Structures are given as C-alpha cells and as structure tokens.
Amino acid sequence: MLHIIVCIKQVPMVSELPWDPRTGTLKRETAQGMMDPAARRALEAALQIKADRTSGPVRITAVSMGPPMAEEVLYEARALGADQGVLLTDPCMAGADTCMTAVILGKFIKIHCPDAGLILCGSMSSDSETAQVGPQLAEDLDIPAIGYARRLELVDGCIRVERHVDDFLELMEMDLPGLVTIDHAGESDRYTPRYVALGGVEAAFNTGNIQVMNRQALGLDHAFNALKHSPTKIMDVYSPVTEKKGRVLTGAVKKMVDTLFDDYGKIISSAMGKDLKTHDHEEDK
C-alpha cells in the first residue's frame, strides 16, 4: 500500500494582516486561520492518486506543525478524505525557521511513518512564501525531490512529474520514496482543490482521528528549542508604507467620479493623448 504524507500549514486568512504599527508585531489573535492554498492543492493531488484505482490501495496522512489551533486544518483534511491527521505541537517548536521546520517534520516521518512512499508539500505557503520547507525536508530525509509539480503520475513504482520551472517545461521522473511539491500557481486546473461541505467538517470533528504529538513523541531532547536552533534571526520588523498626501473622496460613486474628472481631467486626458471634456455633469444641463 502506498502511504502518502501531505504536509499542511495553517496560514492567516487575509493578506492585510492586522498589525500594530507601534510595536511592529502582528495581532495574530485577530487573524483567522485557513489551510494554506498550496498545501490544499497538494492534498488534492493525494486524493486524486487515491481515487485512481490503478495506483492500488493508498493511505493518506495529513501532518501539520503549528500551534494547537492548527488542528482545524487537519479536521478539514480529514473531511476532504485524508485517513489520518497528525498535529506536531509543542512550545519548543515555536519560532522555527524553515530549516528547523524540516527537522521536526523529518523526525515525525522517520519515527512514525517509516513506510512513507510519497511526501507531498505545497511549493510555497501563502504567508511566508519561502519555498524552502519542501526541499529541506527532502534533504533531511535524504530522498529525491521534484519541485513545482503541475501534474504527477505513478508509473511502475516511479513517479513522473510535469513542471514549469523558469522558462522551461520539464518532465521528470524519480523512484520512491520521494518528495514532490505542488505548484502554488493555479494555471492548470488539475489540482484545483475540491470543496467540502460544512457538514463534512463537522462530521470529521466528531469522528476525530487527529493525533497530537509533542516534543517527546518526536524524540527531541529537552534542550530542543526551535527558535534558538534556527540559524537565521529576525533583527527588526517594520512597515514599508510611505504615505502620499493624497486626496480621499467619499460618498456617492457618481459624485466621486465627477470630481475625479473635473479636478484631474487634464491629467487623465494628457495620459490618454485625447481631449476630454472635463466639465460636463448631466445635472448641470
């Protein structure tokens, strides 16, 4: 039986994150979490392999490293069709950079899933966008990897992957066990994620089957501290906004648009290279 591990990150729902400009810190508590879109595509790829009978029996384990609330994305993964969900969570894992995240995920796979045949990750998560965890996990497990897959196929115990890397369309092949990251850009519809009805998620909550693992379960010693062991350190975080003293218009759309053309018509018409009548309100007639 092919055992597929899908690595899923929980990310904040919005890109305009609420942050405190004075302290430069995130108000994470006001940001809701969701399943990272690229990881969702990776899960979709796993589900399609499972649905394809010619691959033989397939078992899917969804795993996430994160705070306790990340459990939600695992319930969702279960509702979508994953057989099992595992949350790796422990205060000592907080602040892990990509290298340390790969180490922690690697421990889980080595200790608890030695039969893993295929590991799928999103090519990059929507919040930090490093594209580093997948390749580093492959390195940690010492297995081959192919990034940015748009399509994958099992062929005689090998995996075949189509991908678009820089200006090249490529077809690659590797033996299993191996790791594949699924392209986060949805230019091909192949791994457009399926939706799950809310009732499905609720049902998953009831059936459970989410395992929670802490430091001990992963064989990390008591001195382990992901933040401290991460080779990179954040020195400073700041807001890049440089404000213009622009004019803000509010009110009815028609009025705003008229003001726009009345007061800035010259700029618009000169950019267009066309004469515009700048003062012409229907009301004025």
Place this chain on the structure above:
Amino acid sequence: MEKQIWVWADYRNYFQSRVTLQILARATDLAKKTDAVVCAVVFGDRVDEYVAEYIAHGAQKVYVTDDPFLNTYNVESYAFLLSALVRRFQPETLLVGATRFGQEIAPRVAKQLNTGLTADCIDLDIDDKGRLVQIAPSFGGNLIAKIITPNARPQMATIRPGTFQELPHDDDAKGEKIPIPLPDHMPAPRVRCLKSELHPVRARKIETADIVITGGRGMGSKGKFKKLFDLAALLNAEVGATRPVVYADWISSDAMVGQAGKHIRPKLLFSFGVSGAIQHTAALADAKFIVAVNKNPNATMMKLADVALVADANQACSGIIRALKQRIRN
C-alpha cells in the same frame, strides 16, 4: 584567508533573466564595505561564454566546473557540488537568484551546510559588525523583516529578480577563472529529466504603457474583473493584476505587477480593489499619478494614491466607464 562573496550563476535564461548580473552588481557594493572579493560560481557544459560575461559584470573570480555531466540543470548534482565547493573555499556569503531553480537549489545547500537562508530578499546590506543584513518582506508583504545569520556560515539569501540594477558590461574587466574538476565521487542522480523545453511566457506591454489599470482581489470574480478590459479599451490602457488574481486565473500570469511580475511606469495608474502589499507596490514607484479605488480607506494602496475613491471597485469602474464615454463623445 580572503573574504569572499559568492554568487551562484544561473545562466539558463541568460538573455531573459539578468538576475545573476543584478546580484553581482549588489555584491560589488557589499564587497567594498567588507573588503571582500566577488566570486561567481558556474556549473555546466561548455560555459566559457558565461564565464566571460560574469567577469565583464563584476566577478573578480569565477569558479567553474565544466563537464558534460552537468549539461542539464539537476538540483541534486548541483547542490552537492555547490556544498562541496563552499566547504572547501569557505565564502562568507552565498547569494542565489530567486528563480524557481534558484529557490530549489538554495534551500538544499543551506540544509546540507546547516546554515540559514532568507528567501526572496528585496535588499541586502552590511551591519556595523560586518554581517549581511537580509531584507525580505514578511507576513504577506505588509511588513519588512531584517534578518541576519549570526553564527552559521555562509550567510545565504535568495534575491528576487529585478531587485538590483546590473553594472554596465565592461570588456576590459579582469577576472580570474578557477577551474574545478568534477569530483569522482559525484552521487548518481536520483531524479531523471526526461524532457526539458524552452517555453517562455509571452511578454505584455504593461511595462511601457502610459496608462495601466490594475485589479486586485477586490474586483470580486473573474467575470467582474473583465470590466477592467472595457475601461482599458476606452483609455487605451493595459490591464495588470495582483498575484492572487493571477493565481485565481482571472488573467494570465504575464499581467502580474510587482516584485515577482512586471515593473510599470505609467503616467497614470488606476488601481481597483488592491490592498497594496509591498511586493505589489514595489513595482509602482515610477507611476506618476495614481487613482486608487478600495472600500477600505485604510488600505495601503489608498495611502499611496494621489486620489483615493472609497467605493466598491466594480461600481466605481462602471461609473468611470460611463463618465468617460460621455466625455469622449462630447
């Protein structure tokens, strides 16, 4: 031992992607501050042409492994070679272009060497202790983080294409070529490349258009996004988009404006339903006059605008189309 800054040379798209040259230019500045030597590292099969190019663009030394075994970009062999060279020559800093291949090789090398790696930097600097400051957007681009690698070496970063300006080609520049033979203990590649063909993305004219209309997720749907093309037709403008819009397939990827997409310099920019994350706005600095529409008056894009309309993006677009038709007719 002399200090070295290394730039891994990604030349596969040499005539399209100038990222290696851009990084060499920045490395030249950084090297002056730290008294270091700028080195390029080239792997491939018959690469003399590229070696000469890198020297002409600032590389003082070029480490070259030239062997038919390396004729296709293979991440495992390339990462193995690069790590081996780093162990041998111990550069302080290793910079890689954030092309897709660069983003595949750099994390593996960092892991093999047990060092840190900052992704997608938009600037690099040196702090008062002589350390590399890696400046990268974080949290979806709303914040910028300064990151260092205090202890591990080399200090590694990938850099977004288009971030730095390349140095002019200097035919008289002198550089030393250092050939490194392929080690005999190269691992057999576990990933086989069955096919690799050039398939460039079609270029659009938004880079040179006088008027650009950009749309963001606030346009609501693919169907509603189409309205921007109607406005563009009236204004003789080009349509650009933010990344989520491109990923949602409302428009093709060559329309993406931003760090990962096109830099634009229009006389007039209309921006509809765009939040204004740094990766997007980084490419707008040259826009002369900006009109932004957003229902949230506090969106960053509204603060960058000369005129900000607090409105629904779709209604405002329709309103502008209506007004324009009338004013053109008159």
